[in-house]
Amino acid sequence: RLWHRLDPRVYSERLRVRSITAGKADKKSQKYAVLVVYTNSPLASFTASVIGAIGRSPINLVIVANGPIAPLLRAQLLEACYVLIERANVGRDFGAYKDAVNVLMRSEKDVDRLILMNDSMLFFQRGLGKLIADLDGSEEFIGLTEVFEYHYHVQSFLLSFGFHAVRSRAFQKFW
Secondary structure, three states: OHHHHHOHHHOOHHHHEEEEEEOOOOOOOOEEEEEEEOOOOOOOHHHHHHHHHHHOOOOEEEEEEEOOOOHHHHHHHHHHOOEEEEEOOOOHHHHHHHHHHHHHHHHOOOOOEEEEEEOOOOOOOOOHHHHHHHHOOOOOEEEOOEEOOOOOEEOOOEEEEOHHHHHOHHHHHHO
């Protein structure tokens, strides 16, 4: 654990983030879904399914690749997303969320909805459109899974934050 704390990338976005590239999916709204992927091979079908569902929704897709990706995969991701962020796998999913949130907060003045998800979720075609629509609901906070083991918390693999939550001082200070 000490070794990880000595890694300068932990403290410097400039050292973690390798590139930020505009994707080919036009901006649809002030709503964004951040999808963290960790693969250098073709996408799993369930990850491709969620990318397709977000592509059919009014939500902009920001893909964060945790680690190097092959040129063919990079090209495929750029076709489907609004922004592609390539970074070192420091801090895993939460580290990727942090970098994506900071990139968005600097580049987009108004974020009305922010969805954070990672590729460890198994998404099936049936009901996926409804799930994406529900994540774009009117509630200020939506979490897919609650856990009561040890203490109550909401799992971090699929979270959705509304307008007031994203603009709150506490939210911005946290990231």
